[in-house]
Amino acid sequence: MNWFDESALTLAVFTPVVGMAIVLLIPKANEQAIKVVALLTSLVTLGVGIGILTRFDYDHSARLGKFEVDNSWIDVIHSRYHMGIDGIALPLLILSMLITVVCIIYSWNHFPEPHNPKGFLALILLLEVGMNGTFCAQDLILFFIFFELVLLPMFFMIGVWGGPNREYASIKFFLFTLFGSALMLLSFLALFFTVDVPRNLTADHFNHTFDMVLLARAGGAGLVSSTQNLIFAGLFLGFAIKVPMFPFHTWLPDAHTEAPTVGSVLLAAILLKLGTYGFIRIALPILPHAARDWAPWIGLLAVIGIIYGALGCLAQRDMKRLIAFSSVAHMGFVMLGIATLTTFGVNAAVFGMVAHGLITGMLFFIAGSVQERFETRQLDRLGGLLTQAPKLGWILGFCAMASLGLPGLAGFWGEFPAILSAYNPAAGISDITFRVYMVVAAIGTVLAAGYLLWMLQRVAFGTPKAEWEGAHIHDMHVSEWIAWAPLLALIVVLGVFPNLLFGMSDGAVTHVVGGMSKVLGG
Amino acid sequence: MVVQNIAFWILALAMAGAAIGVVRSQNVVHAALYLVVVLAGASAQYILLAAEFVAWVQVLIYIGAVVILFLFGIMLTRAPMRGDTDLDNDQRWPAAVVSLFLLGVIVALVVDAFGADEVKVNNSLLRVGKSATVGSSIFRNFVVPFEVVSMLLLASLVGAVVIARRD
C-alpha cells in the first residue's frame, strides 16, 4: 500500500482532470457515455478518498503523516508542490468528493437548460479538482491556485445554466470573490517576505517560504503586530468574502438564487467552506497575534451574520433565496466558533462546516426538486407538498429540523459547541464580549427555528394551492433517492455519533490551537 | 576664434529664420526651400565643428536626396502652392505654447549643464573629424549596426515601393 500512500492525494486531486479530458473527447451526441464516464470518475475519486479514510492515522490526526507529498514545483519563487492532509482537511475532502458524486447522480436525468451534459459534467469535475486541491494544499501558492480554480466552473455554471438574472449574479459572484483573492494573494506574498523561517527547515535552505506548515510553525515570528494586522486584513477579506461574512455576503443570495440546483448545492456545501477552512488553516496559525486582535471583530460580524441572515430569511418569498440567507446565518455560527480561538470552537467550526455542507446541500436539492415539479419557488404559491409528494415533504421537514440544529442530527454539533465555546474564548480575548455573542447566537437558534418551520409550513403543510389541484406531482425519482440517501444517512449518523468527526478533527485542531496559544503564551 | 563665432551667429540667425519659415510659410514650395537653407546651414555648422565628413554626407543625403523627395511629394500630392489655402490646423496656439514651454525647459537645463564649456578647435579635433577616423570607427565598433542599417534601407526601399506603387 506504499504506492497508494505516496500517490493518494495526487490521485484524489487530479483524477477528475483525467475524467474531464475523457468527457471532453467524447462527442456531444453520446450522452450516456459522457454521464457514465463522469460518474465513474467521481466514484473512483471517492474511492481514493475512502482509501485515505481507511489508512489515515487517527491517533495523530495533526500530522500530515504518510500521505504527505513534497516535490519541487516552482523553485524560482520557492514554491513547492506540497500536499498533505490532516484531521481538519480530511472530512472536508471526503465531503467534497461525496457531494460531487451525489451531484452527478442527481443531475443524471434532469440537466438544467440549456441541455448540455458534456459541458456541465466537465465543469463539475473541474470544480472538484479545485475543491479537493484546496483542502490538500500545504503551500500558499498551491492553495491559491486551487482556490481560484474553483471560480471559473462556478462562474460558468451560474452564468450558463442559471436563472433569469444569471448574468448579473454570475459576474457579481465572480468579481466579489476575485477581489478578495487578489488581496489574499498580496497577503500571501507579504507573508513570504516578512516571515523568517529557519533556513535548515526549508527545502531550498532559503529563509522565506510559502510552506504553510513552516509558516504556521514560525507563528508570525518577528512580525510587529501592526504588520500582522495588515496582512491579516488581506487574508480576512479574501476568506470572509468566500464564507461569506456579514457585509460581504451580498453575492451569495443572488448566486444561489440564480444558480442551477447542482450549482447551489456545490456552492453551499463546499465552496463556502473554502473560506472558513482558509481561516483555520492559514489565517489563525500563521498570524496568531493578529488573529487574537481581530477575534472580537470577527465574532461580532459572525453574530451579526447570524441575526442578519435569520432576518433576511424571514423576509424571503423565494424558497431558495431563503435557504441562501440561512447559509449566512449558519456560517455565522462557524465563524463564531473560529473566532473563539479555542479547540472547542474550532472543532465546532469544523463540524459545523461538514454539517452545513450536508444539510444545506440537501435543502438546495429539495428546493431544486420542488421547482422542477411546480415551476416555482414562490412560497405563497406553494403548499401542501406533503399531500402531493409526501416523501419529498417529509425529507424537507427532516432537513429543516436538522438545519435548525435539532439535537440528534448533525446540525446540533456544529451549533451548540460553537455557542458553548463562546462562553470563554481563548486567553486574552474579552470574556464579556463573547458571552454577549453567546446569548445573541442562542437567540439566533430560535430565529432559525422560526424561519425554517415557517418555510416548512408554507411549503409542506396545508392543502395544495388551487393552481396545483389535481396536478400530477411525481414523488421522489430514483435518482433523487440514490443521490440523497447518503446525505440523509450521514446527517443522522453524524448526529448520533458525533465522535466520528470530532475524533478525526480533534487532534489536528488541538495542534493548531495549541500552536497558537504557545505563541500567544496563553 | 572670433571669426568662427561671427560665422556661427550669421548661420544661426539664417537657420532660425529659415526654420520659422518652414513652419509658418503659407506656400509649400517655399517651405521646402526654407528647409534647404536650414539643412545647408547645419552642414556649415558641422564644418565649423570640424566634422567635414558628416557635413558632406549631410549635403549629399539631405539636400541631394531628402529635399528632392519632399519636392516630389509636394508635386504628387498636389499640395497647394499658392498661399491661398490655410496650411495650418486649428491648434496653432496650443502648439506655440507647448513648443515654447519645451524650449524654455531645455534651454534652462542646457545652460545649467554646460555653463561656459568651450569647444576648442585644434588639430586633435580636426583629426577626429577626418573621414578616415570616422570610417575606421564605423568599421571597428559599429559593423553590426552598419550591416543592419543596410537591411533597414533595403526594407524601407521595398516598403516604400509597395506602399507607393499604384495598383
Next chain:
Amino acid sequence: MNPRFDYHALAPEIILSATIVVVLIADFFFAERSRWQTSRIASIGVLAALVPVITLAVDGTTRSMFDGAYAVDNYAIALNGFFLVVAYVTLLLSVDYISDGDYYQGEYYFLLLTSILGMMFMASARDLVSIFVALETISIPTFVLAGWRKHDAKSNEAAIKYYLFGVLSSAVMLYGMSFIFGLSGSTLLSDIGRYAFQHGTDTPLFPVAIFLTLVGFAFKVSAVPFHFWAPDTYEGSPTPVAAFLSVASKAGGFVALLSIVYFGFFNAPDGWQPILWALAAASMTLGNLTALRQTNIVRMLAYSSIAQGGFILVPLAVAADGTAQRSSFEAVVIYLLIYGAMNLGAFAVVIAVARRTRSGEIESYSGLGQTAPALATLMSVFLFSLAGMPPLAGWFAKFVMFRAVFDAGTAAAITLGVIAAVNSVIAFFYYTAVVRRIWLHGAPETAVAGEPTIPPALSMAIGLTAAVVLVIGVYPQLFARIGELAARG
C-alpha cells in the same frame, strides 16, 4: 586592426538575414498563386535560426564584441529565442490572411522578418547607436505593414498615425540620447552606466535626457501618454500585424528598456524610476478604464495590451529599490514570455472568428459558445489568462510582478502594487464581458452554425499558444527558469 567576429554568436542574425534576402528574391520567381510558398521559406528560415540560438543556450558562455557594444548572453539568447518563436507564430497567423486577400506576399514576409531581425539585434545591442538602429529596424517595416491593406482608408490611417508617432518619439529619443552622449561622452551603455554611477543625477539635464530617451521606448511599449497610436493602429491595420505589434514590437521596446535601464541608467534611479512609476500607473489605469467601454474586440485588446504594458512596467519602476534588482528583471522577462503567448493566442482566435463573422465587433461574439464551442473555450482560456486567472499562465506573470514589488518593499513600490492589484480586478470587467457574450448570450439569427473552417496554420498557432498558456499555468517553472537565467545575464 580588425574587429574579432564570433560567427557562432552572430549565427542567428546571419541566418535570418539570409532568409530575408532569399524570401525577397524568391518572391520574384513564384507564380502569383504559389506566392504563399514564400511564407514557407520564411518559417523554415526562422526555425533554422532557432538552431544556433539553442546551441548558444546549451553552450551558455557570455560572448561580447566591439568593446561590449554587442553582447550575446543568456538574456539575449532567451529573448532571441522568444522573438523567433513569436515570429513563427505570427507567420502562422498571417499565411492565410495574407494569401486570401490579394496582398503582396513576399514583401510582407520580408518586412516582417526584417523587423524581427531588428528585435534580435536589440536584444544584443549594448550601445545607443545600436539600440537606435535596432529600434528603427523594428519600426520602419511595421509602419509599412500597418498600411498593408492599401485600399482601406482605415489601414492608411493606421499607418500614418503609427508612422508619425514613431518618427516623433524616435526624434525625441534621439534628442535625449544626444544629451546623454554629451554628458557621458560615450554611446556605450557600460560607459554611461559608469557615468551614472559617478555623477548620479547631480546635473538636472541628465534625468531629463534619460526621460527623453525613454520616450522612444515608451512609444514602442505604448505606455500612456505615448499610447494614442496603439488602439487606432491595431484596429486599422491587418489583424496579424496588430498581433505582431502588440506582442513582438512591444517586446522589442521592453527589451530596449531593460537593456538601457539595467546596463545604462541603473545607478541613477532618480532619473528613471519616477517616470516609469508614473507611466506604469497611468498605463494600467487608463488602459483598463478605457477598455471597459470598447465595442470592437481588437480595440479592446489594444487597450488591454496597454494595461498589460503597464503591468510589465511595474517591476521596472521599482527595480532599484530594496532587493528587487534581480527579481524585477526576472519579472519583466517572464511577463513578456507569458504575455506573448496569451496575447498572440487571443489575436489568433480573433482572426479565426473574423474569418467567419467578418466582424471585429464584440457583439459578433454572442453565442459563440453554442456555435463554435472549441473556439469559444480557447478564447475564454486566453482572456482569463490575460486577466490573470489561475491556473492559466497569466496568474504567474502577475505573481512575479507583485513579487518584485514586495521585494522592493518601499512605500512607492507598495502603492504601485496596490494600484496594480486594483487594476487587475478592474481588468476582469472587460475580459469577462467578452466571455459573457460568448457563453451567456444567445447567438444572433445571422450567426453561421458549426465550427468555422480554421486553416491548419491558424489552428496550429492557436494550439501552440494555448498549450503554452495551459502548461505554464500549472508548471511555471519552465519560464521562471528562463527568466532567472536571463536575469543572471
Next chain:
Amino acid sequence: MQLNQFLILAAFLFCTGVYGVLARRNGVLVLMSVELMLNAVNINLIAFSAFGRHVSGQVFALFVITIAAAEVGVGLAIVLLIYRNLHSANLDHIDQLKG
C-alpha cells in the same frame, strides 16, 4: 566658441520642428518639421563630439542622417497613399479611428 551656442540653436530648431509638427495640416509639411527636429539632434551630436573629442558622436549622426532619409521615404510613400485614397494630404481629415 561656446558649446551652448550650438545646443541652444539645436534646441530652437527642435522646438520649431515640434511647433511645425503640431500646427501644420499638410502631411508633407509635417515631415519637413520632423526633419528640423532630427537636424537639431545631429547638431547636438556633432557639437558634443567636437567638445569631447569623441568620434562616436559623428558616427551616430551619420546613422541618424541615413535612417532619417529612409524614414522620409516611407513617410512620403504613406502620405502619397493617403492622398490617393482620400484625395487630400491633410492630416486633420483623418479621424475615422477613434474612441
Next chain:
Amino acid sequence: MIDYAWLIPFIPAVSFVAILFFGKRMPKKGAEMGIAAVGASFVLSCVAAVQWINRVEDATGHKQGIRAFGKGLVSVGAEHEVVKPVIHNVTWWQNGLVKFGVGTQIDGLAVMMLFVVSLVSLLVHVYSTAYMKGDRRFTFFYAALSLFTASMLMLVVASNTIQLLVGWELVGLCSFMLIGHWWEEGANSDAALKAFFTTRIGDIGLMIGIIITFFAARTFSIVGINGYALSHGADHTLMIVGASCLLIGIIGKSGQFPLHTWLPDAMAGPTPVSALIHAATMVVAGVYLGARLYPVFYNGFSIGDGGVNAMALIGGITIIIGAALAFVQDDIKKVLAYSTISQLGYMVMGLGVGAWVAAVFHLFTHAFFKALLFLGAGSASHSGAHHSFDMKKDMGGLRKYMPITYVTFLIGTLALAGIFPFAGFWSKDEILVTAGHGGYTFFLYVGLAGAVMTAAYMTRCVYLTFFGEYRGHGEPHESPRAITGPLIILAAFSAVGGFINASPFGIEKFKDWVEPTFVFPALVHPDFDYAKAAISLTVALLGIGIAAYYFFRREEIGALKGLTQRNTAAHAGYTFLVNKYYLDVLYTDVIVGSIKGSIARAAYWVNQNVIDRTVDLVGIGARRVGRFTYDVVDQRVVDAAVNGIADTTGEAGGLLRYVQSGRVQRYALTLFAAVGLLSLALVLFN
C-alpha cells in the same frame, strides 16, 4: 437490568425506525410493533425499578455502610445510608482531548419516571388502536409515538446535561409532529409551530444554563454538576445565573407562566397525544429537570433558607391563572389543559419551596389522573360527541350512555381535586404541608386557593359533560374495550396510587425509594399535619360544593317551578326556598360569580390579548424587521454600494474615450505636452 438501562429507550427507537420503513406492510399498520416495543420497555422499567428498590432496601438494612463521595458536603437523610445512582458511560464525543460521555444514570427518580412514562405510553398505545382507527396517517402516528417514547425515556435516563438536552429537543420535535398531526388545517400547523417555537425560546435558557453549569462544574455529568453545586467552593453567582436560565427552560417546557400559552393550543393534536405528551410526560420534563439538577436550584435560589424565590413564585402564579382560566373554557380538553398548567404550577412551586419529594410525588400521581382525564375526555368525544370537545354544545348527560367512562372520569376528578383517599390528595397535601412548614406560608395559601378553584372547575366540567340533558346529535354509546381498558387501569392507579406515600399510615416508601441520598441537599420532611390536611380537604370539598350548588341546584329550582303552579303552599315553600337561597345568591353571585365571572374572564382576556398576543407579535415583529433589513439595508445599502463602484469605473472609462479623439496631431500635442511637463516635474523632483 439496572446496568443495561440503555435498552429501555433503545427498543422504542428501533421500533420507530421499523414502523417508519415497514409499518405500512404490517398487518396492524405498525400498531402492534409500537405496542410490543413499549411493552418491552415497560417490563424492563419495572425490572429496573425492582432492582433499584432492592438496592435501597439493602442499604437501609445496615446502618454504617459505605461513606461515599460527598459525605462531607452532603448531609444524608438520617434514617438510611447513601445509595449511589447506577451510572454507565461510554465516550460520545471528544473535544480538545477532553472526552464527553453518553450514558445512563439510574436512581429512584429515574426508575420512577421510567415506570410512569412507559406505563402511560403503553396504555396510550393501546388506547389509540381504537381511537385513531382509520386515521389517514395511522402508521406515522405510531412511529411518532415510538419516537416520542424513545426520546422521553432517553431524557429520563440521561447521565449528562447534553444528553438530556438531546432528549429534551427530541420530545419537543415529537410534540411538534403530533400536534400538527392533522396539518391540513392551518390552525393545527399554527399550533404546532407555536408550541415548538415557544418551547424553543425556553430552550435558549436551558442551553445557556447547561453551558454555564458546564463551565462552573467543568463537566456535563449530572452528578458532577450537582456535586459542584453543593460543594463549598461553588460560585454562588454562577449558580444564580445558571439556575435562572434553567428555570426559563422549565417555564418553556412545563407551560409555566408566561410561556404557557402554547399548551392549550397544543390540544389541536389527537387526544391520546394530549394525554401522553401534554399531560403525563413531556410537559413534566421541565419539572424532572428541576428535580434532576435540584442542587443547582437549591444553591442558586438558596431554597434552604426560606423566603420567596423565582421558582416558587412562577409556580404559584401559574397555579392561580391556570385554574382561573380553566373556568371559562367550553372545550373539555382546554379545561384539562389549563388544569395541567396549574398542576404543573404545583410541582414547580413544590420544588421552589423545597418540597422535592412532594413535587415529584405529585408528578407521579398527576401523570395517572391527568392521563386518565384526557383519555376519558377522548372517550367521551370519540363515542359520545362525534369527535367534538365542546361540552356545552355536544355533550351532557353522558353518564347514562357511557358508565365506565363516567366512573373513571369521576375518580380522576376526585383525584385531581385532592379528595381523600384518592392519589391527588396525598401528593398535593404533602406539597402544602411542606410549604407551610418551610416558611413559605404565602405559598400555602396560594396552594389552597388553587385547590378550591381546581375542585370547582372540575365539578363544572363533570357536570357539563356527564349530567343534564344530552345536547349532542347522534347516539352516544360506551367506547370499545381498547379504550375503556386503559381508563380502568389508570383509574385504579389514581385511586390507590397515593398510598405509596401515605405518611399517616407510616408509609413513606415513595420517599425512601425515590429521594436521592447521594449528592443531595438536606431537606426537611415535616410530619403529616392533620390540621392542614383537613383544611385542604375542606377547601376542596368547599369548591365542589359551591360549584355543585351552582349547577345542580339550578336544575332542582327548575323542577320545582312546575309544582308552584299547583298550590300556593308549594309556592310559599318555593319562595321560602328562594329566600333560603339568598345565601345561595351570596355564594353564587358573589363568590363563584366573581371567580368564574370577572376575574377569570379578565384573566382570560389578558391571557389571550396580552400574553398570547405578544407571542404572536414577536413572530410578526421578527418578520417585519426581517423585511426591513432585507429591503432597505441589504438591497439598498450594502448591495447598492458594491454595484455603485462598478458603475463609476464604467463611467470613467466612458469619459476617457473622448481623449482618444482620432486626430493624430491632438495626440502629438498631448505627447509633447507630457514630455514638457514631465521633464519639468523631473527637474523639480531632483
